[in-house]
Amino acid sequence: xxxxxxxxxxxxxxxxxxxxxxxxxxxxxxxxxxxxxxxxxxxxxxxxxxxxxxxxxxxxxxxxxxxxxxxxxxxxxxxxxxxxxxxxxxxxxxxxxxxxxxxxxxxxxxxxxxxxxxxxxxxxxxxxxxxxxxxxxxxxxxxxxxxxxxxxxxxxxxxxxxxxxxxxxxxxxxxxxxxxxxxxxxxxxxxxxxxxxxxxxxxxxxxxxxxxxxxxxxxxxxxxxxxxxxxxxxxxxxxxxxxxxxxxxxxxxxxxxxxxxxxxxxxxxxxxxxxxxxxxxxxxxxxxxxxxxxxxxxxxxxxxxxxxxxxxxxxxxxxxxxxxxxxxxxxxxxxxxxxxxxxxxxxxxxxxxxxxxxxxxxxxxxxxxxxxxxxxxxxxxxxxxxxxxxxxxxxxxxxxxxxxxxxxxxxxxxxxxxxxxxxxxxxxxxxxxxxxxxxxxxxxxxxxxxxxxxxxxxxxxxxxxxxxxxxxxxxxxxxxxxxxxxxxxxxxxxxxxxxxxxxxxxxxxxxxxxxxxxxxxxxxxxxxxxxxxxxxxxxxxxxxxxxxxxxxxxxxxxxxxxxxxxxxxxxxxxxxxx
Numbered sequence: 326x327x328x329x330x331x332x333x334x335x336x337x338x339x340x341x342x343x344x345x346x347x348x349x350x351x352x353x354x355x356x357x358x359x360x361x362x363x364x365x366x367x368x369x370x371x372x373x374x375x376x377x378x379x380x381x382x383x384x385x386x387x388x389x390x391x392x393x394x395x396x397x398x399x400x401x402x403x404x405x406x407x408x409x410x411x412x413x414x415x416x417x418x419x420x421x422x423x424x425x426x427x428x429x430x431x432x433x434x435x436x437x438x439x440x441x442x443x444x445x446x447x448x449x450x451x452x453x454x455x456x457x458x459x460x461x462x463x464x465x466x467x468x469x470x471x472x473x474x475x476x477x478x479x480x481x482x483x484x485x486x487x488x489x490x491x492x493x494x495x496x497x498x499x500x501x502x503x504x505x506x507x508x509x510x511x512x513x514x515x516x517x518x519x520x521x522x523x524x525x526x527x528x529x530x531x532x533x534x535x536x537x538x539x540x541x542x543x544x545x546x547x548x549x550x551x552x553x554x555x556x557x558x559x560x561x562x563x564x565x566x567x568x569x570x571x572x573x574x575x576x577x578x579x580x581x582x583x584x585x586x587x588x589x590x591x592x593x594x595x596x597x598x599x600x601x602x603x604x605x606x607x608x609x610x611x612x613x614x615x616x617x618x619x620x621x622x623x624x625x626x627x628x629x630x631x632x633x634x635x636x637x638x639x640x641x642x643x644x645x646x647x648x649x650x651x652x653x654x655x656x657x658x659x660x661x662x663x664x665x666x667x668x669x670x671x672x673x674x675x676x677x678x679x680x681x682x683x684x685x686x687x688x689x690x691x692x693x694x695x696x697x698x699x700x701x702x703x704x705x706x707x708x709x710x711x712x713x714x715x716x717x718x719x720x721x722x723x724x725x726x727x728x729x730x731x732x733x734x735x736x737x738x739x740x741x742x743x744x745x746x747x748x749x750x751x752x753x754x755x756x757x758x759x760x761x762x763x764x765x766x767x768x769x770x771x772x773x774x775x776x777x778x779x780x781x782x783x784x785x786x787x788x789x790x791x792x793x794x795x796x797x798x799x800x801x802x803x804x805x806x807x808x809x810x811x812x813x814x815x816x817x818x819x820x821x822x823x824x825x826x827x828x829x830x831x832x833x834x835x836x837x838x839x840x841x842x843x844x845x846x847x848x849x850x851x852x853x854x855x856x857x858x859x860x861x862x863x864x865x866x867x868x869x870x871x872x873x874x875x876x877x878x879x880x881x882x883x884x885x886x887x888x889x890x891x892x893x894x895x896x897x898x899x900x901x902x903x
Contacts, residue, residue: 340565344478353534356500373517381398412462414760428756441528442454477544481675484744589610620768622746630690633777674740686734696723823839
């Protein structure tokens with residue numbers, strides 16, 4: 326394959342080894358993302374940072390920061406998410422036009438520039454601008470890396486690979502926290518080194534990411550979309566294998582991608598971000614509905630409480646009655662438990678599906694938040710009455726509930742809101758679609774991190790009850806509106822969202838009907854089934870062959886009457902197929 330440089334790892338690795346290599350690079354970007362999020366928790370508690378440089382507080386008599394300008398503190402943190410919002414929209418457009426690899430490299434460079442400016446910040450205005458730039462680079466990476474990972478993985482293990490990447494995400498949070506904890510011990514934690522070095526540390530993985538990504542293969546789905554089919558077919562062959570039981574698997578998947586790519590070109594019109602948001606010109610693809618789903622899934626991911634716990638953990642533990650000296654290492658230990666909990670998702674996400682993962686997560690997190698608020702309140706009451714032992718017991722119970730919350734979140738809600746947007750959008754606008762998910766994450770995170778200092782100052786432990794209520798709100802939301810994407814190919818998503826109804830049960834009913842009527846549209850191998858005909862040794866493609874079988878745009882035509890399986894169903898099917 327002369328079109329792909331000889332130094333590309335696709336020539337040396339294949340199948341699972343190649344997939345692991347691709348996900349290792351993706352995980353490096355996700356590690357930076359986690360580190361960058363966790364970093365501000367320690368920076369906000371560095372005396373030189375909040376008192377001398379940013380000037381939004383001072384050190385209290387107990388050594389804890391006393392924040393006098395909560396809006397400035399929250400604004401410095403949250404402006405980063407304005408950067409990610411703009412960056413993800415740019416990154417989605419760039420990735421769909423110029424490819425996934427070039428977009429990852431661009432995001433890494435932007436991140437280096439932003440991190441350098443943050444490290445050298447001399448005042449609040451400087452820091453705000455630097456975080457805006459750093460957020461722009463992070464937004465680019467956040468929109469393209471999950472897409473690249475899902476477009477190379479097999480549909481039967483897509484969730485597992487992305488879940489592994491998010492283990493590295495929380496490892497980034499852990500590294501950030503303990504690095505800052507160590508820096509806080511240097512010269513009493515009062516020097517600029519305490520906060521400047523942790524910020525500068527993020528430059529290392531970004532430079533490595535920029536250097537190494539060029540030797541990795543482009544997404545075969547993007548290559549197919551832009552007409553570079555020979556390269557796409559070669560890369561798919563290396564990813565899926567071409568011998569033994571794998572014979573024909575790459576060809577089957579390639580033909581599915583070609584069919585869907587051609588169908589999308591005929592079905593969709595101009596798909597700008599404006600068109601996508603309102604679903605203009607998308608026809609039966611219903612991109613507007615998909616955009617709303619991913620935006621609100623990401624917003625709710627933050628409002629169930631994780632943004633507050635990650636960035637303001639020391640504040641949360643102080644509310645529970647834990648001393649400032651203890652809150653530091655307790656927060657760090659919580660992050661370690663958080664990291665190990667993500668391994669649960671690695672083994673369950675592709676088994677129980679996205680919806681059930683969110684269900685049990687919402688229940689566990691909601692209960693934990695309600696109890697954390699209750700234990701914090703009674704602990705503070707006991708402390709006011711001078712009952713020290715009782716206060717300590719309730720404080721410890723509140724801390725345990727925060728541990729439980731982050732543990733359950735790591736096993737459930739951490740991964741799904743990032744995986745789902747990368748799965749459900751049409752190939753033609755997949756990166757742009759994922760960008761809308763990052764928009765939701767940016768809105769949810771920016772909104773919450775700006776309000777968190779104000780909420781904790783005004784409501785104290787009652788803030789937990791707001792987070793708990795949001796958890797329980799997500800249960801009917803997911804049940805009614807979010808179709809299951811587990812064990813379905815990326816090419817099947819257009820059938821899944823073809824229904825004119827917003828309700829999940831209608832989408833599932835319509836999906837089953839369309840698959841029955843159009844078996845030739847998507848026929849990639851399912852778990853445990855070979856795509857090779859045992860008699861001929863050729864791929865099972867039905868009526869679709871390498872040069873034929875491209876479906877007409879009318880394939881996705883759906884009639885409202887199909888939702889009711891009535892006595893004239895057979896007549897409707899015949900009319901549909903003709």
